[in-house]
Amino acid sequence: MNGIHDMGGMHGFGPIVREENEPVFHHDWEARVLAMRVATPVPIPGGSRNNIEQMDPAAYLTTSYYEKWLHSHIKGLIDAGVLTEAELAARVAFYRDHPEAPVPRREDPERVQRIQAQLRRVVESPRLDLPIQPQFRIGAAIRARNIHPPGHTRLPRYVRGKRGVVARFYGIYDFQDAMPAGTTAPPQPMYAVRFDVRELWGESAEANSVVYIDMWESYLEPA
Amino acid sequence: MSGNHHDSHHPGPESYAALRTKALEALLVEKGLITTDVIDTVVRTYEQDIGPLNGARVVARAWVDPAYKQRLLADGTAAIAELGFGGRQGAEMVVLENTPTAYNVVVCTLCSCYPWPVLGLPPSWYKSYAYRSRVVREPRTVLREFGLELPEAVEIRVWDSNSDVRYMVLPERPAGTEQMSEAELTALVTRDAMIGVAKVQVPATVGRS
Numbered sequence: 001m002n003g004i005h006d007m008g009g010m011h012g013f014g015p016i017v018r019e020e021n022e023p024v025f026h027h028d029w030e031a032r033v034l035a036m037r038v039a040t041p042v043p044i045p046g047g048s049r050n051n052i053e054q055m056d057p058a059a060y061l062t063t064s065y066y067e068k069w070l071h072s073h074i075k076g077l078i079d080a081g082v083l084t085e086a087e088l089a090a091r092v093a094f095y096r097d098h099p100e101a102p103v104p105r106r107e108d109p110e111r112v113q114r115i116q117a118q119l120r121r122v123v124e125s126p127r128l129d130l131p132i133q134p135q136f137r138i139g140a141a142i143r144a145r146n147i148h149p150p151g152h153t154r155l156p157r158y159v160r161g162k163r164g165v166v167a168r169f170y171g172i173y174d175f176q177d178a179m180p181a182g183t184t185a186p187p188q189p190m191y192a193v194r195f196d197v198r199e200l201w202g203e204s205a206e207a208n209s210v211v212y213i214d215m216w217e218s219y220l221e222p223a
Numbered sequence: 224m225s226g227n228h229h230d231s232h233h234p235g236p237e238s239y240a241a242l243r244t245k246a247l248e249a250l251l252v253e254k255g256l257i258t259t260d261v262i263d264t265v266v267r268t269y270e271q272d273i274g275p276l277n278g279a280r281v282v283a284r285a286w287v288d289p290a291y292k293q294r295l296l297a298d299g300t301a302a303i304a305e306l307g308f309g310g311r312q313g314a315e316m317v318v319l320e321n322t323p324t325a326y327n328v329v330v331c332t333l334c335s336c337y338p339w340p341v342l343g344l345p346p347s348w349y350k351s352y353a354y355r356s357r358v359v360r361e362p363r364t365v366l367r368e369f370g371l372e373l374p375e376a377v378e379i380r381v382w383d384s385n386s387d388v389r390y391m392v393l394p395e396r397p398a399g400t401e402q403m404s405e406a407e408l409t410a411l412v413t414r415d416a417m418i419g420v421a422k423v424q425v426p427a428t429v430g431r432s
Contacts, residue, residue: 125314170386
């Protein structure tokens, strides 16, 4: 979707603010949010990123990073049917009225072992071993299609309609864009495509600079 | 409004987020969907264990071992796994080599894709609207703000990570480090150099003796 999250090339966000010796988390709740999202074994319908992209644009801009994750995780669990807005609201009200009330604890060493393996062990590649021939060769001149999918897409606006060159072929991957209900996209060849900044931003672009971006084959057409 | 530290300046939304987080954790634990020790483990892992030191070890190894460097550039995931690193947000790693004529810098304009197993969780500036919006349009200006002025003859390559592939930069080994051990080299390598917004610097005291 042409959403506020698709920020490549936008003006107006000011200088990049850096924090010296930044902690991994600024608040305890941020750490809990990250951990819950990483470790809750519930598939999120439509995906977590999609939930963030569907936020009201004004809310997207004015909430912090982990507030977005919290929003996305709650929405995902409600959509998955394991949580209701009403029970969450009731529990929020309870903790507001009883700030000293403890959070229930439960432990399970087996689950701890499983999550440790997930975080550290080399996981299986998402690359698929399928006999699909890539349509484009390394060095091929392409154009990113000028399409505007209304749902989740990994094709940012700033490359649409622009000419580039296929730089790398990565293999066959599941397509990540949202598909019409009841359909699944067939896996596709995926490439890294190189765009000159003058093609992207015009003649006043900075000197001798290029942008590489990963492209599923259906994003591309011959140039 | 960079969106960087919104929560630290506005106690209202922060406490509401903290409250909702607490309520969510309580419900997920009661439902048996997650356990407290699992949450604690994930937090501890990213606060203490998985961070840029992993990536620094990969870089230092590549600097001292040409065969390893070759494997790293050919198949990043496998070469990084040789040192024991891999896992979530790093299933498909590609390592980009900086040279005297090409300088790489990594971003995710759509969200915050970042190679967790080698760099840990991303810093706030990497996730900021300013960095995401600007570095693909004016990379030289952005790098200059980070204190890095590169000659026009050096090609700047910005990598927008928008797929399952996660990118890490292999910085140039600085001159004057020929006598250093792998462990000493590891200590020089910074997170910012592996994202591509800095070069690896040699401390002024080194090599003076």
